[in-house]
Amino acid sequence: MDAPTSSCSEMQIPANRAAVLTENLTSVLLKIASATNKSAPNKPIRLVAVSKLKPATDILALHSTSPHKHTHFGENYLQELISKVSLLPRSINWHFIGALQTNKCKPLAEQISNLWCVESVDTSKKADQLEKGRSLLAEREEGLKEVPLRVFVQVNTSGEAEKAGVEPRETSSLCKHIIQDCSHLKLQGLMTIGAIARSKAVAEGHENEDFVRLKEVRDVVAEELGIELELSMGMSDDFESAIRCGSDEVRVGTGIFGERPKKP
Ligand SMILES: *Cc1c(COP(=O)(O)O)cnc(C)c1O
Numbered sequence: 001m002d003a004p005t006s007s008c009s010e011m012q013i014p015a016n017r018a019a020v021l022t023e024n025l026t027s028v029l030l031k032i033a034s035a036t037n038k039s040a041p042n043k044p045i046r047l048v049a050v051s052k053l054k055p056a057t058d059i060l061a062l063h064s065t066s067p068h069k070h071t072h073f074g075e076n077y078l079q080e081l082i083s084k085v086s087l088l089p090r091s092i093n094w095h096f097i098g099a100l101q102t103n104k105c106k107p108l109a110e111q112i113s114n115l116w117c118v119e120s121v122d123t124s125k126k127a128d129q130l131e132k133g134r135s136l137l138a139e140r141e142e143g144l145k146e147v148p149l150r151v152f153v154q155v156n157t158s159g160e161a162e163k164a165g166v167e168p169r170e171t172s173s174l175c176k177h178i179i180q181d182c183s184h185l186k187l188q189g190l191m192t193i194g195a196i197a198r199s200k201a202v203a204e205g206h207e208n209e210d211f212v213r214l215k216e217v218r219d220v221v222a223e224e225l226g227i228e229l230e231l232s233m234g235m236s237d238d239f240e241s242a243i244r245c246g247s248d249e250v251r252v253g254t255g256i257f258g259e260r261p262k263k264p
Helices: 015-039 057-063 078-087 102-111 124-140 170-183 196-203 209-225 239-244
Strands: 045-048 074-075 093-096 113-121 147-155 185-189 229-234 249-253
Touching: 015 045, 015 057, 015 239, 057 074, 057 078, 057 239, 074 078, 074 185, 074 196, 078 093, 078 102, 102 113, 113 124, 113 185, 124 170, 124 185, 170 209, 185 209, 209 229, 229 249, 239 249
Parallel strands: 045 074, 045 249, 074 093, 093 113, 113 147, 147 185, 185 229
Antiparallel strands: none
């Protein structure tokens, strides 16, 4: 075993693990740069490192010890996020990307002052609860008065009944609701997960229909409402294809942290 490198407070990061994580992150960043160069040179792509079910020390390694000083991390479960937030530096930009229950929206927005965005908003009720939570947080924290919480609207581009997300044809009215009625939220863009089968098909040289569809929906909504909207699409197996389809933000877990344990 290598000697552990010590870091912020009591957390010990095993040096060999830190090296593997840095190497994985470097490799993903190179692939992003290469895909971007081919489709839209100099376009900045945000990489969200999806750390769900991985230990806080992994995050600290990439944020504090690694030369990348990575800042954007994504989590799927509220309790896990809250516990990591309490252990890790305030300088992390947290993304909540998981399935979102309406009754969890208010605590999510109210309790985490370095929550950078919520990516899985698919009903106006959820938007309203996030709005409520964020307005309470803004009352408490002076520095957050004029800082809205970014949100992405999650779109069900694959038409699968079990997938979360708003229907493409209802996307515009949800976006409009957020813009008009949620003054503590900022609509950042649209997000999709898409069908696994389609991302597999991309490996064989086809366009991913979910990515094409999300871009179409974005173009229509942006035009209709006269606003700019980012696209959050692409995961470990398909982020290069997503970038070629116009993605602004990719969410990569396994490609950086390795296989996840099963959710207990
Ligand atoms: C888990 C998850 C990811 C990351 O998936 P990988 O295949 O491990 O890269 C991205 N987006 C969402 C919404 C997720 O739940």
